[in-house]
Amino acid sequence: MAGAKGKSSSGAGDPARTLELLWRDGSAAPAGRRGPRQGLTVDAVVDAALALADAGGLDALTMRAVAQHLGVTPMTLYTYVPGKAELLDLMLDAVFLRMDRPRFRPEGSWRDHVTAVADANRALHLSHPWLVELRIVRAPLGPGVMTKYEYELGAFEGLGLDDVARDSALTYVLGFVQSGARAELDARAVERESAMSDGEWWDAHEPLLARALDESRFPLASRVGEAAAIAYDGLYDAEHAYRFGLERVLDGLAVLGGI
Numbered sequence: 001m002a003g004a005k006g007k008s009s010s011g012a013g014d015p016a017r018t019l020e021l022l023w024r025d026g027s028a029a030p031a032g033r034r035g036p037r038q039g040l041t042v043d044a045v046v047d048a049a050l051a052l053a054d055a056g057g058l059d060a061l062t063m064r065a066v067a068q069h070l071g072v073t074p075m076t077l078y079t080y081v082p083g084k085a086e087l088l089d090l091m092l093d094a095v096f097l098r099m100d101r102p103r104f105r106p107e108g109s110w111r112d113h114v115t116a117v118a119d120a121n122r123a124l125h126l127s128h129p130w131l132v133e134l135r136i137v138r139a140p141l142g143p144g145v146m147t148k149y150e151y152e153l154g155a156f157e158g159l160g161l162d163d164v165a166r167d168s169a170l171t172y173v174l175g176f177v178q179s180g181a182r183a184e185l186d187a188r189a190v191e192r193e194s195a196m197s198d199g200e201w202w203d204a205h206e207p208l209l210a211r212a213l214d215e216s217r218f219p220l221a222s223r224v225g226e227a228a229a230i231a232y233d234g235l236y237d238a239e240h241a242y243r244f245g246l247e248r249v250l251d252g253l254a255v256l257g258g259i
Contacts, residue, residue: 008058008084008088008133008134008135009088009134009135009136009137009138010088010089010092010134010135010136010137010138010139010140011089011137011138011139011140012085012088012138013082013083013085013086013088013089014082014085014086017082017086018086018089018090018140019140019141019142021042021081021086021089021090022089022090022093022140022141022142022143023142023143024042040070040072040076040080041080042080042081042090044070045066045070045077045080045081045087045090046087046090046091046094047094048066048069048070049061049066049087049090049091050091050094050095050128051069052065052066052069053091053128053130054127054128054129054130057129057130057133058088058130058133058134061084061087061088061130062084063077063078063081063083063084063087066087088134089140089142090140090142092131092134092136092139092140092144092145093140093142093143093144093145094144095124095128095131095144096124096142096144096145096147096148097142097143097144097147097148098144099120099121099123099124099148100120100123100124101120101147101148101151102116102120104116104154104155109158110155110156110157110158110159110257111250111254113154113155113156113157114155114156114173114250114253115246115250116155117151117152117155117170117173118173118176118177118246118249121174121177121178121181122177122180122181122242125177125178125181125182125185126181126184126185129185131178131181132178132181132182132185149170152170152174153166153167153170155170156169156170156253159253159254159256159257159259160257160258160259161256161257165256169253169256172249172253173249173253176245176246176249180238180241180242180245183236183238183241184238184241184242187236187238197234198232198233198234198235198236199233199234201234201235202229202234202235213225
């Protein structure tokens with residue numbers, strides 16, 4: 001994955017300045033700035049950073065690259081956002097605020113609602129692959145983070161969990177989604193870099209693999225592996241892994257809620 005050179009973390013910037021920017025008037029230019037570029041706002045800076053990160057990962061995101069994308073000097077950019085750490089928090093909050101939040105249907109069950117939350121977060125990670133590169137431990141308490149948290153906690157209504165268990169259940173679901181998204185993005189990267197699908201790779205290497213998969217030595221692995229490879233048309237099926245895993249997560253939550 002891009003970003004292997006070094007991990008970036010949320011919450012690493014100046015907390016006071018970050019909170020001020022998170023709860024800003026998005027149309028406002030920085031106060032006291034001399035000769036602000038016409039039309040440039042913090043929102044425009046965030047949008048430029050998102051475009052760079054979506055295209056090239058966090059390794060492609062530098063303040064200089066954002067400035068070049070906007071057609072300004074790096075010094076100009078620093079009058080809008082003090083540094084990359086604060087910019088990452090703004091980006092994270094922005095994608096959280098803009099993400100899809102399907103309305104919970106009154107007739108829907110908690111399983112339906114938690115599934116909707118999981119699906120929306122999976123789509124978010126696949127649309128913004130850099131999210132799996134970012135260590136989100138001290139999430140910025142901006143409007144995006146708070147809106148997302150408020151909405152997603154509501155998915156567990158009817159499960160009978162106390163407040164702490166509800167928070168833990170949400171963390172568990174989101175952790176599963178992030179892990180699956182990372183595996184899916186890794187699989188996409190391998191396919192892209194090798195210029196072969198799993199099925200094509202398997203067909204190309206079948207004679208060699210046949211020698212390694214000795215049925216007499218590994219009868220169970222050979223039988224199960226062959227069945228899975230046929231079902232997945234390759235070594236891995238991201239959609240199956242996600243749907244199968246999510247159902248098991250929901251089953252576990254049902255036990256927790258005594259349902």
